[in-house]
Amino acid sequence: MSFHSSDNGRVADAPSDNWVYRVLPRSAWPYAQLARWDRPIGWQLLMWPCFWSAALAANVAREIGTLDFGRFAFYLFLFFVGSVAMRGAGCTYNDLVDHEIDQAVARTRSRPLPSGRVSRGQAKLFLVLQALIGLVVLLQFNVFSIVLGIASLVVVAIYPFAKRFTDWPQFFLGLAFSWGALMGWAAELGSLALAPLCLFAAAVTWTVGYDTIYAHQDKEDDALIGVRSTARLFGENTARWLIALYSATVLLMALACYLANVGIVAYLGLGVAALLLAWEIVTLDIDDPEQCLVLFKFNSVVGLTIFAGFVAALPFA
Secondary structure, eight states: OOOSOOTTOOOTTSOTTSHHHHHSOGGGHHHHHHTTTTOTHHHHHHHHHHHHHHHHHHHHHHHHTOOOHHHHHHHHHHHHHHHHHHHHHHHHHHHHHTHHHHHHSGGGTTSHHHHTSSOHHHHHHHHHHHHHHHHHHHTTSOHHHHHHHHHHHHHHHHHHHHHHHOSOHHHHHHHHHTTHHHHHHHHHHSSOOHHHHHHHHHHHHHHHHHHHHHHTTSHHHHHHHTOOOHHHHHGGGHHHHHHHHHHHHHHHHHHHHHHHTOOHHHHHHHHHHHHHHHHHHHHOOTTOHHHHHHHHHHHHHHHHHHHHHHHHTGGGO
């Protein structure tokens, strides 16, 4: 397979039958690819911690008599839109930073910037437009949440450079992708507490785990060009590390549930999620890139399972 830019306008590491290519005009394809609209798993994984946090806070609000289901649903909608916009902005920023690295990696060489289908100026303008949508979403929340959301930009700005100075770039991705675990609680309750902090820590370890699986796709190219990752660091010990990371995820999430005093149904959902994570570890073949991608994407099912448990616990709050 050739990984170079091709005349069909698609990229090598995304499904070529995606809705982007059926619905959008060809001139819009490079921008959709910059935002990764053809790969929804990214915004889904960014969204789930937001949804968990909002649902956990809703359980607390229900218990103290302040829950408004309409507001809860509106917040979920905002987190969905914000996740799509900010994931797109983050990916566009990441591609601008990684322009030269992407040219050296077979899987990413056909992306819009390294293939020349979008200029750096066009990409920067598109980045600003997506960030403005994210800002409009953020301004719908309380002042505490707005300040908290702006604070996340520090981590987002650092992440693309992390692979250059640490073997743990996945940790910085975890900080960025888990920020929503604080935002949902802050939006509903106007403050933070130990429960959302535990949820945040759980989301970080979960992210490090699933992105390590993802990074195993690129370990050969990464080794050649000196890009660092937990996949390279863990190597043949990846399964053991995943056991530790995913165990921490489940235990920290259980602690968050306990601190928020949620119903037993939430723990049942978490138990199912724990089994799904265990299945990932048992199934994983770090030398099979296609399977690594499948298992990485499977984590959206894990996120949905946890969220469903939190929502199902609401009537019992």
